[in-house]
Amino acid sequence: MNIPCYPGCPTPDFIDVKLQNPDFVVCRHCRKILKMNGFGFVNTGSVSKMPHDMSPFEVGMEGDWNGKKFQIVGRKRYFFESGYYRNHWVILFANGTISWLTDSYGFYGIVSQIPFQLPSSRLAQAAPDSQMTLHDGNKYVIDCISSLISLDIEGEIPESQIQFSSLISLEFSYQNRLMAIVDWIGGAEQIYYQGQMVKYEDFLFKQPARSMKDWF
């Protein structure tokens, strides 16, 4: 799908949108955020330049994981109070399904959103290194609990919220490389991701990883 950018865009060509129903699209030329409003896209402000990090990925890369071809079409980048960051790359598989490739300091995962919610009372008592029973009945270890400072986005985002006054992100792991992430928003709403940890070698990319010179 091609959508027009804001008229003031220095390169006001159509933006080639890959997702069928993205909630937000960031123009890579003018960094305006276009929000889907039911009738089309409207300009809802702009984002600053994505901070540099050591991720080997970038929007536009195409690859293969587990025999399934995919393309990276967007990214959310969480920056937490502890100075820790985590990328959630939006990956669109050839069959039209969407997952997230998480990437943080050389640790990778493939996760999908599922409609599962933990009781807020249990999240309020969560502590690092303790255990919690999750969606599949297994007792996962809580690896870390982080408070969000800022969220940066680029490309296409298939989620309806991109600004948070309060977000706590909990990361869980279990045997056989299973993992989960819960974003707990304002002590109420939750976004629940479940999936598995993966290795960089599990991906076959058409293009070489982002080179060191692009990192700084």
Ligand SMILES: [Zn+2]
């Ligand atoms: Zn633009």
